[in-house]
Amino acid sequence: AQSVAQPEDQVNVAEGNPLTVKCTYSVSGNPYLFWYVQYPNRGLQFLLKYITGDNLVKGSYGFEAEFNKSQTSFHLKKPSALVSDSALYFCAVRPRTSGTYKYIFGTGTRLKVLA
Amino acid sequence: AAGVIQSPRHLIKEKRETATLKCYPIPRHDTVYWYQQGPGQDPQFLISFYEKMQSDKGSIPDRFSAQQFSDYHSELNMSSLELGDSALYFCASSLGSDTQYFGPGTRLTVL
Numbered sequence: 001a002q003s004v005a006q007p008e009d010q011v012n013v014a015e016g017n018p019l020t021v022k023c024t025y026s027v028s029g030n031p032y033l034f035w036y037v038q039y040p041n042r043g044l045q046f047l048l049k050y051i052t053g054d055n056l057v058k059g060s061y062g063f064e065a066e067f068n069k070s071q072t073s074f075h076l077k078k079p080s081a082l083v084s085d086s087a088l089y090f091c092a093v094r095p096r097t098s099g100t101y102k103y104i105f106g107t108g109t110r111l112k113v114l115a
Numbered sequence: 116a117a118g119v120i121q122s123p124r125h126l127i128k129e130k131r132e133t134a135t136l137k138c139y140p141i142p143r144h145d146t147v148y149w150y151q152q153g154p155g156q157d158p159q160f161l162i163s164f165y166e167k168m169q170s171d172k173g174s175i176p177d178r179f180s181a182q183q184f185s186d187y188h189s190e191l192n193m194s195s196l197e198l199g200d201s202a203l204y205f206c207a208s209s210l211g212s213d214t215q216y217f218g219p220g221t222r223l224t225v226l
Contacts, residue, residue: 034214042219042220043119043205043219044205046214046215046217049214090157100170101165101171102148102163102171104160105159106157107156
């Protein structure tokens with residue numbers, strides 16, 4: 001079965017320190033990869049995506065993600081965390097299967113940036 | 116920039132009642148998706164429409180139905196509501212297979 005794993009329910013990091021939120025996937029082929037952020041009582045906001053090309057993808061608000069094909073991972077990173085980055089982060093995968101565009105989401109990782 | 120609009124934002128219903136959720140996609144987007152997010156859970160894909168035709172189906176109960184109209188807005192109809200249907204329902208839209216952009220969600224509470 002196709003799945004997306006976010007192994008950490010919560011990540012705590014001090015403000016100004018680098019952060020990493022992990023994502024691995026088990027999806028056949030070379031899927032499209034996405035990161036979304038969800039603030040309380042808000043919808044999912046698109047951060048970045050990997051389609052093809054460079055393994056390091058840059059996105060909104062200073063976030064970037066590193067694609068590793070051999071490890072089937074797509075970890076979200078930011079060099080210097082802000083308190084305002086505290087939110088729920090979802091990794092999502094879209095299989096490259098014709099006729100379907102649905103996303104498969106990970107279980108989410110709550111990021112807490114401490115002042 | 117215009118975003119996905121969902122209405123209502125909050126809805127409270129009794130068991131066995133019906134509910135209709137509406138979604139207005141970003142202008143010029145032709146594909147609409149519905150997801151259900153239970154408390155503390157990840158969003159689960161329900162159904163999608165491309166150019167007014169159902170394009171994919173996920174874990175949508177038979178009690179639910181949806182359609183996309185000629186103006187591309189979509190409605191999710193939910194009947195015989197159960198307590199377990201209480202969740203946040205997201206609509207997303209895209210231009211074809213491009214990135215999905217999500218609305219703010221409708222929080223449905225079934226009492």
